[in-house]
Amino acid sequence: MTFDVSSQGFTDVIDITQQIREAATRRKVADGVAHVFVEGSTAALSTIEFEPGAVRDLREALERIAPMDSQYHHNEAWGDGNGYAHLRAALMKPSLSIPISAGKLRLGTWQQVILLDFDNRPRRRTVHVQVTATV
């Protein structure tokens, strides 16, 4: 199944744990995997302890690794100014697979699933959650 997420862009970091958990448990799979994927070339997925400090540290690190106002070849060709966003997305990648056992999503207690939207404008993002069963 899929769900949509509204984002402000500019490395907006959004906790999508609850949507993943609902999608994962709706299938009544005792033992399996929830495969999560965000469509698009300027967004990514990861996990983090979702508290403001850690999220801010991640945003600042990505700004050091791929600064918004650097010169990017993508911008020269396309003029859309989101070269940093394409770079961050390629480095962070759009997929994540989370185990399900005894019918529960097995994240750590302080481990939340995040969508990172790097684009330079608000976006509506499509997230896929596919549940497969173990053998």
Add this chain to the structure above:
Amino acid sequence: MTFDVSSQGFTDVIDITQQIREAATRRKVADGVAHVFVEGSTAALSTIEFEPGAVRDLREALERIAPMDSQYHHNEAWGDGNGYAHLRAALMKPSLSIPISAGKLRLGTWQQVILLDFDNRPRRRTVHVQVTATV
């Protein structure tokens, strides 16, 4: 299934979307996941808008993060000069999982699957595509 890709190495970035799409749809799975993996410790997978500017930005960023001509402990021990390649591969990781729904691979319109070959010589790479069905 697997397919082979010929690469020039030196952070060669190759669009493998078409091969993944063919492998994924050949299985006639309506709803599932295509799991992609590249064998080897000097290659990785990601997604990107596959146009020359964005690809060049990614290559330049990886050169900043793990420069080819830095001193690497791997090189001191093994003398093969590809320490940067091992580092880039470990940071970028070799696996990627892409959703299939209504029989189609659900990448964004501008989101292509890429193989990154970091090694310091031409290589022939083996890529695995395993399709699993959702429950």
Add this chain to the structure above:
Amino acid sequence: MTFDVSSQGFTDVIDITQQIREAATRRKVADGVAHVFVEGSTAALSTIEFEPGAVRDLREALERIAPMDSQYHHNEAWGDGNGYAHLRAALMKPSLSIPISAGKLRLGTWQQVILLDFDNRPRRRTVHVQVTATV
């Protein structure tokens, strides 16, 4: 299934290939995928040629990308001093999917699976291995 790994923290890099291989092959799946996941917001998974030089290069690169003694907002709020660990874990991500074909885990010859424990104290980590079969 799950297994536990004892770690010293401080970016301890531990080869868990053998445990993954045993878990993957125990299921007698000819063709499938082993999905690996580490619980917690200060650990991650990747692959590397597991020799001391390459491992040291990776640890030094992570120290450049997210230095232990930088100022982190997470530390200001929580005082636990492991802000760098949260950042490294979010950048490296906790999941990895490895193909199984003809009953064997299809890693490259020099490609081992590693658990990275970034926390600033010894930890006991829970690793999940879920095996799914291809269609």
